[in-house]
Amino acid sequence: MKKTVAFLFILFVLLQSSTIIAQDLLRSNDLSTLKVDSLNDSDIAKIQAQLQSNNMTIAQAEPMALAKGMPASEFAKLKARLATPAANTNTSINGNTIGGEISRKQEEIINTKNKDHINPLIFGSELFDNATLNFEPNLKLATPVNYILGPGDELQVSVYGVQEFSGNIPVSVEGKVSIQNVGQISVSGMTIEAATQKIKGAISRVYSTVPSGQSQVSVSLSRIRTIKITLIGSAQPGNYSISSLATVYNALFLGGGPGKNGSYRNIELLRDNKLYRTIDIYHFLVNGDQSDNVGLKDNDVIRIPAYSQRVTVEGEVKRTGIFEMKKGETFADLLSFASGFNEFAYTASVNVLQKTAKEFKVRDIKTAEFNSYKPLSGDVFRVTKILNRFENRIKIEGAVFRPDTYSFYEGMRISDLILKADGLKEDAYSKRARIIRVKSDLTTEIVNVDLDSAMSGNLEADIALNKEDVVTVYSILDFVEEYKVTIDGEIKSPGVYDYHEGLTLNDFLVQAGGLTGSASKRVEIARMIVSEQIDDANPNKAELFSIEITPNNNEQAKNFELQPFDVVNIRRMAVYEKPEMVTVSGAVNYAGKYVLAHKTDRVYDIIQRAGGLTSIANIEGVRIKRPIQAKQIEDLQNVNLNLGKNDSIQKSLEKKLKEEVKYATIPVDWKSIVKNQNSSTNVTLFPGDEIEVATFNEGVKVSGNVLLTSEIPYNRGKSFGYYLNSVGGVDHKGWKKKSYIIYPNGKAAVTSSFLFFRNYPKVTPGSQIIVPEKPEVKKMSTGEFVSIAGVLASLAGVIIAILR
Template sequence: MKKITYVLVLFFTFLFSYSIKAQDILKSKDLSTVKVDYLSEDDLAKISSQLKSNNTTIEQVEPMALSKGMSQTEYNKLKVRLNEYAVKNATGNDKPKIIESQTDGRKQNQITNDKVKDTANAIIFGSELFDNPTLNFEPDLKIATPVNYLLGPGDELQVSVYGVQEFNASIPVSVEGKISIQYVGQISVSGMTIEAATQKIKAAIARVYSTVSSGQSQVSISLSKIRTIKITVIGGKQPGNYSISSLATVFNALHLAGGPGKNGSYRNIELIRNNKVFKNIDIYRFLVKGDQSDNVGLRENDVIRIPAYNQRVVVEGQVKRPGIFEMKKGENFSDLLNFASGFNEFAYTASVNVIQKTGKEFKVHDINESEYNSYQPQSGDVFRITRILNRFENRIKIEGAVFRPDYYSYQEGMRVSDLITRAEGLKEDAYSKRARIIRLKTDLTTEIVNVDLNAALTGDLNADVELKREDIVTVYSILDFREEYKVTIDGEVKNPGVYDYFENLTLNDLIVQVGGLTGSASKRVEIARMVKSDVIDDSNPKRIELVQFEITSDNNEQAKNFLLKPFDVVNIRRIAVYEKPQMVIIKGAVAYPGKYVLENKKENVYNVVMRAGGLTSVANLEGMKIKRPIKQDQIDKIKSVDLNLSKTDTLNEKLAKKLEEDLKFSTIPINWEKIVKDKNHYSNVTLFPGDEIEVAVYNEGVKVTGNVLLTSEIPYRRGKGFKYYINAVGGVDSKGWKKKAYIIYPNGKADVTKSFLFFRSYPNVVPDSQIVVPEKPETKNMTTGEWVSIGSVLTSLALLIVTAFK
């Protein structure tokens, strides 16, 4: 029992010691017993709070934790867990920023600087190097540490002993420039190269680890974390102090500062170290040759000074890279041309025009090609490289009836026959009696030289004219001299129109070409032929010659094969009677509603209704009407009427649109009772194709719509008038215009309310009719000011009348 009690007391004491160490890790004197794996989330929170309250980081307390007995392994575990805890619990503005980048075990503070495109200085050669965010000259952490790298506070060394004895630790260089190795002690390494520090550390370890001196164990030392150094950039677009990697170079710092300022030099940048100019940097060496000899490494407190430029020149025109360039003393135009990547393919290279500045004004100077290596540009020079002339020194052209019309190279002594041979000879349609040469004279005017091709091609040197540069030889085609002949066919053929005329073209050929005759073609054919004569005959009034004959209307191949002539007009007439069956529709209260073919041209309503079996017992005799489709020509007539309206008035367009899209039909009322009594009554209208006869079913209701209190259908009562039905739905509303109310009868007729003096008559009401009460038009009430104005006018008028009669 005593043993169990002893073990429990020891266990709780062990846990309590962990809790105490977790809560006050910075003040504890012994950290050798701390086990990071047993720390809870609360313990990590307390440690993180301690570090924040002391304004320090876990990396900064590493030497102290190791000196108090914490092993390097436990410290590394604690560091990892604290970082994981910080990331896991970070929210909003408290979320930690990643300030370190790690590649292959080596870490470096990450330095960024947002780049803004410099549009003002975009044409300065080299400016694009520093406003491109993808080009930052950051040091590569994968490369081996340079042997001349100087250690300093903030660097971290990875020291490993392996073999018989083992040791592994990441040891920072303290602010005093020393590293502290367990059991070895402190070693000063600040200001030493990595190679010298490695030898010194190995010697110190060998004094403690006996197997190192005997060779049974090996020592490895590498740079695991790179420190940050402070440098200053003067004269850049974003001058100031910068914290950058100790492996950074001049170009990296210049990129962070945005490169030289508006008037900064690109060719005489000074790297000042220990108050002395350590290096003069010329960025052009990198831009033109890719030479990075000026891209030296930086050290603590280095100053990069960008002075103002000495001289700049402008190159514009036909070079591969126009812009503004900085020149050094002793450089010539060839050097400048090299900076601009040389002339482009359209440049005039024999000489270059330069605009120079004197003390008072400008002057122009021409640099010949022989002076390119000797002329030294002056500050402010503007070099203009022009295009070559748009002309050829040895060009000649042939066009027309040859197999390969094109441009060809001209050679001294070339003749017409030589050029035709190059063009693969004459075509079959070539006009061989004449060819034309358009020649450019020395004064740039043109002349025509005629050539006899037959003679030239048979060896006559007098006809075979010698050619000159820029000559244009034209070989005519006999087809060019022919008139373009046409024939016209119209009437009852599938594709009437105008067609090309060919020799020996017959009527049969033309009918087959247009797709043949239609079914309505008659046997009558009329051909109009133009009259040609060298003599004017005033006694003959004919303008054309008319040829008439008959063909077989049901056959495209005619027995008489009539030969056509140019410009003939052929007209195939339509047969006298050729009408396809046309239909009307009847629907509603008839015995057999449906579609009916119009039997004759005078087919009327009565005949069609009787053919449909007559009216049924439920038919409303007063509800018959015809709906006739509105034809396109009616809409076109409305559009063509000029109502002399303003340009902004769209009355015509609105009316045409309403007919075309909304109404689509016009209504014709039918009085069936009158038709039954008199077949010649005007209601018995003649029907047109597409008409619809509607016979309404008897309905005893009367619909009341519009601006009434209740839109409804009231049962019809014989003898009741117009006002009865309006009152039956509650009367008109506040916007209703009762005196303009109207009625629509079942057959489509309409009637309106009439007024005479103080008397008003309303239309009769029949079953299935519809009463409509329209809305009153909006009226604008006169304002007080308008009434006062009218009163003033009347008062002035009254005074004028009184004065006149005095």
């Protein structure tokens, strides 16, 4: 027994020594017995405060601690403990932060809240569905001076100066704080301000330097307690754990706001079984007044009774919905809850649908009754739109300086309206103006006005106007026909132009951009024939004028005056052709582009100008590439192949000519041309043609559906089949009997057959043999074979019967 007591005493002494060392880490002479694992968070906080008060980091304290006998392993543990978030307790001195930002701890409170979908139209329900408006207290704010302390709160008490002390002191369940060397102090039920004075008084009796001012005392709230409150009548009634700094609105938000039939205007806060306050949420919703958002205390009860009156507002107000009314409130109060009428509302009268004991009834509330009519529960107010009409509108359009809509007044006349529109324009037709007037039965009539008389002061002609009249002042330009003249031919900007009186040919040529370089001296002008009578003896449809001009000068000596609808044609010179070229490429001495000097230049002529063929030219490989002309495609489009509406053959041909086949190949028999230049293959060349002379090649290329695409050396006297066999023959898809050959000059030859004999084309050097693919043939099924066999058997039986 004695040994056990001795062991416990020694252990207590060691723990106490560790605590003492922890309280004065820098001043202790022996740190060899310090065990970091035995230090609690409060001891670590004290060491942190000691380092901060000496403006020293843990790294700077390491040599000192090791010199005082502290093991390196223990110092590493201490360094790690100080680096953890738990050790970085913020110490505040007179509101200033030591070690970081001021923060206050609060136990995590988890309350599940569901969005209210029951009555989303009730005014105020959106307040409790907005997650960003939760009324949570800000724990980083300064402690309210009227905050009442209670069990669960924690105070941070610091003494700094000559004497030092720092600690986080919880308020015990008995409502006391226990400060080392000072004793227990009762603070429950006191404000933080009163508790601070009481704690300072107690500390000053122990720390002698406090009364003299050599040391200062700081008391702050480091942890907020959690309180329990009860919600009755909310969307989610029950008991809630909330911060002691929470308010009524925060609690209502957690409870999802009032329930389906809950009141928003008569919420009761019960404290100590008594009505402490009645909360009207409309004060906050309408005016932003948070005077009802009072703080809560432990065991408070928030009771939400059922509503007494609810009404509905529909139509042209800024905020429609369901509103709760208190006794004595009027329609004017309801209108303020709805934020008033919108800009399209009919405000002279509001329709209200009321409910009696037996049925509905309708009532109209005039403007004068807004401040006196008291809505009844269940009223439905309908605010309608103003009429789409004007009480004083009048309109003028046409040849006035300011055509627009103006305000009408009784006694307004046509001259008054014209003066409002800044008067008549110069082109105004003064003999007549038109008024379209709406009669009392909403039909319209036309009233004509003599403007000359009306503007000269004749009251009879100066007609009195009515509201909604539309006055039209005509312009003389409206009666003038729009004249045009046309120019075409060798002019830079041919087209149709506006005619102006006095327009001459010189003017027109300049307006159209001037003559082109190919314009001739001949100009033809066609003019329409105008006559009141038909002259059958005159077969002409137009009158023609032939004029000679100077082509290189737009200013003519004879300036011909044009008339409306004249058509001017500038003729082209009889001979005016720009040089056009062809191209020669391949095995010629001077390849390149050559101008067609003669209209009948042929292949032989151009090749001779290119220096003739070279020694390596393949005389059987001369061909012409002629570009596909747009006209050829257009001709194909105009031909109806009678292939049906849905057949795509013609479209495929057009697409192939446009996108794939850009040239037509013309084979040339050079040997025949050399012997006779009048040979049919010595064709006349067109601009854009390209003469290609192939280089001699002894190989024969074999491609298509063969086993091996290759080029076989030419062997004189060998047949078509020799070259097919040289590449391994035809594959299983190859169609040998349709094989063909393309010669170097672009000419093609196909395989022909007669009875059982097949004649293959002759092979020459540089040619290409192509084996196409067999078309797909659908094979007959077994059922089809059986059907055909049955038919044949039946037919045989009939024939045998006939022969007998």
